Amino acid sequence: xxxxxxxxxxxxxxxxxxxxxxxxxxxxxxxxxxxxxxxxxxxxxxxxxxxxxxxxxxxxxxxxxxxxxxxxxxxxxxxxxxxxxxxxxxxxxxxxxxxxxxxxxxxxxxxxxxxxxxxxxxxxxxxxxxxxxxxxxxxxxxxxxxxxxxxxxxxxxxxxxxxxxxxxxxxxxxxxxxxxxxxxxxxxxxxxxxxxxxxxxxxxxxxxxxxxxxxxxxxxxxxxxxxxxxxxxxxxxxxxxxxxxxxxxxxxxxxxxxxxxxxxxxxxxxxxxxxxxxxxxxxxxxxxxxxxxxxxxxxxxxxxxxxxxxxxxxxxxxxxxxxxxxxxxxxxxxxxxxxxxxxxxxxxxxxxxxxxxxxxxxxxxxxxxxxxxxxxxxxxxxxxxxxxxxxxxxxx
Numbered sequence: 001x002x003x004x005x006x007x008x009x010x011x012x013x014x015x016x017x018x019x020x021x022x023x024x025x026x027x028x029x030x031x032x033x034x035x036x037x038x039x040x041x042x043x044x045x046x047x048x049x050x051x052x053x054x055x056x057x058x059x060x061x062x063x064x065x066x067x068x069x070x071x072x073x074x075x076x077x078x079x080x081x082x083x084x085x086x087x088x089x090x091x092x093x094x095x096x097x098x099x100x101x102x103x104x105x106x107x108x109x110x111x112x113x114x115x116x117x118x119x120x121x122x123x124x125x126x127x128x129x130x131x132x133x134x135x136x137x138x139x140x141x142x143x144x145x146x147x148x149x150x151x152x153x154x155x156x157x158x159x160x161x162x163x164x165x166x167x168x169x170x171x172x173x174x175x176x177x178x179x180x181x182x183x184x185x186x187x188x189x190x191x192x193x194x195x196x197x198x199x200x201x202x203x204x205x206x207x208x209x210x211x212x213x214x215x216x217x218x219x220x221x222x223x224x225x226x227x228x229x230x231x232x233x234x235x236x237x238x239x240x241x242x243x244x245x246x247x248x249x250x251x252x253x254x255x256x257x258x259x260x261x262x263x264x265x266x267x268x269x270x271x272x273x274x275x276x277x278x279x280x281x282x283x284x285x286x287x288x289x290x291x292x293x294x295x296x297x298x299x300x301x302x303x304x305x306x307x308x309x310x311x312x313x314x315x316x317x318x319x320x321x322x323x324x325x326x327x328x329x330x331x332x333x334x335x336x337x338x339x340x341x342x343x344x345x346x347x348x349x350x351x352x353x354x355x356x357x358x359x360x361x362x363x364x365x366x367x368x369x370x371x372x373x374x375x376x377x378x379x380x381x382x383x384x385x386x387x388x389x390x391x392x393x394x395x396x
Contacts, residue, residue, distance in 0.1 A: 002028040005121045005169060006114035008106060009033050009060060009068070011053030013191040014125030016060045017180045018171040020187055022123055023064055025171075030117060031061040031068040034110060036077035036101075059190045073109055080104040086215045092297035093378030094274040098348075099392075103159040111167060121169045127151040129173035130165060141165035143328050145387040148176045155348050158382040158392035159326055216271050221300035223265040223283060224258060226293055226312055232260070233311045247358055247365045250317035253375075256294060256303045270295040270302050276313060276374025291374075314371035318346070318381060320393030321363040327391040334359040342383040342390065346372055352384055364393060 007019040009031040023029045033054045054070055061068035081100050088095040106124060114122045127146030132139060141162055146152040160168075172180050184192035237249040265283040267273070273280065277292040281304065288307035295302050305312045327333045334340060338359050343352035344366055354369040366381055375395060382392040 002026060003120040004028040004030065004118060005123050006030045006032050006110075006117060006119040007123045008110060008125075009057035010125065010197070011056040011060075011191065011194075012125065012197060013184050013189070013194055014127070014172055014180060015057075016125075016189045016191045017175075017183050017187075018123055018125045019060065019064055019066065020183065020189070021171040022169070023066065027121075029064070029066045030114075030119065031057060031064075031066050032110070032113065033057045033068070033070045034105065035070055035072045036074050036105065056191055056194065063187070063189060071113060073105060076109055077101075077105060086212065088378050089212055089271045090216055090297070092271060092295050094376040095378050096380050098156050099159055099380050102157055107157075107160055107164045107168065111164065115167070121167055123169040123171055125172055126153045126157060126170055127173055127177075128154040128157055128170050130168065130170055132166075138331070139166070140329070140331060143389045144173075145384075145389070146170075147174045151177050153348075154384075154389045155345060155380075155382050158328065158380055158389055160328060162328070162330055165328070212269075212272055216269065218268040219270075219300055221267055221270055221302065222258070222263045223267055223281060223290075223302045223304055224256070224261040225264045225286075225290065226256060226261040226303055226305050226310075228305065228307075228310055228312075230254075230260060230312070232256070243358075244360065247317060247360065247367065250315060250367055251319045251365055253294065253315065254312060256296070258299075258301060261303065264290070264304070267302050270297045270300045273302055274374075275376040308373070313373045315375060316371045317365060317367040318372075318375050319363055319365055319396050320381065321396045324394040324396065325364050325391070326393055329388075329390045332390055334364070336361060342385060344368065344381055344383040346375055346379060346381050346395070355383065357383065363396070 005022050005027045007015060007029055009015050009019060019029055019031055035050055058068050081097050081104060084100060085095050085097055111122050127148055129144040129146060131142045131144060143154060143157060143165060145154045181192060232254045237246055273292050273295050275292055275294060278289055281290050283290050286306050290304040290306060291308060291310060291313060293303045293305045293312035336359050340357040342355055342357055344355040345352055356367050358365040377395050379395050380392050381395055383390050
């Protein structure tokens with residue numbers, strides 16, 4: 001008897017080829033389009049209009065001869081993703097809606113819908129891979145990087161659970177992007193030449209300030225430039241400091257005040273900016289471009305520094321508080337006092353960096369071998385063993 005797979009048809013080339021490959025492998029395939037956003041007032045041009053995407057998904061389903069349905073999850077998407085984004089920006093943090101979308105929508109609500117259709121699996125067009133091993137105690141699912149290193153999307157799936165992985169297939173994870181497009185051309189799929197979607201998950205490319213202004217009102221404040229020789233950067237832990245003090249030192253951000261620099265401009269709201277940001281400051285006359293070092297939403301101040309090598313952009317460590325620690329590999333969960341050498345990244349497409357995990361009473365400290373640029377609260381850090389993603393957490 002054929003197993004049934006519900007494919008999340010997004011209207012893009014990746015999910016289209018995923019559906020084709022599954023049908024060729026003998027599965028009973030159902031295409032499902034998720035309508036999650038239909039306010040185009042803040043989108044730039046029409047790069048990700050849901051109507052066009054749903055139409056393309058339907059044409060692909062007809063071409064492949066598979067059943068097709070559309071489900072409207074816009075209410076749940078607003079509650080779980082959009083409202084969360086507004087709240088995080090309001091509090092001066094930088095959320096990652098793509099990771100949240102996968103955790104809350106694609107592999108939660110979407111999975112429930114698929115199972116209600118008596119599906120054995122769900123499938124997506126993500127560039128990642130899965131293997132499974134059996135032990136005497138349990139079945140262990142391994143989330144692996146995609147074979148195309150330039151397109152690897154494992155970071156976006158860093159919050160998945162073993163239960164979710166047990167029901168998921170990634171049909172194109174072993175392929176390169178050009179191979180996926182080649183298959184789409186050969187099968188004459190309407191999405192073969194379609195550009196990859198950009199911007200926020202299911203919303204598209206947006207003017208972020210315009211998007212945030214739906215709930216976060218503009219508020220004029222000052223931009224402060226911090227010099228590279230700011231004395232706060234010269235403070236170092238004492239030679240006899242214990243490990244806890246050492247971890248706190250490397251994982252704590254520098255605290256600035258207005259007297260630590262000079263006013264160089266004005267902004268329309270500190271909550272519209274994030275660490276490491278360069279565009280949107282509208283301050284000229286500096287030798288090097290200004291980058292955001294930190295934001296103070298309480299006092300509505302943006303602290304900046306000249307040049308991407310400014311010491312205020314870098315630190316070696318970060319902390320994930322205990323409630324925000326997530327293990328994909330649940331069998332590898334650390335106990336307090338445990339240490340683990342890993343590779344980690346703090347943003348998509350960042351090369352993996354050597355790091356070490358330290359589980360302490362406050363949570364999980366991650367100390368990188370080399371300082372990292374623009375570690376932003378609210379973003380996700382993911383840690384790996386080679387190509388396998390082991391776990392992740394929200395940066396505090």
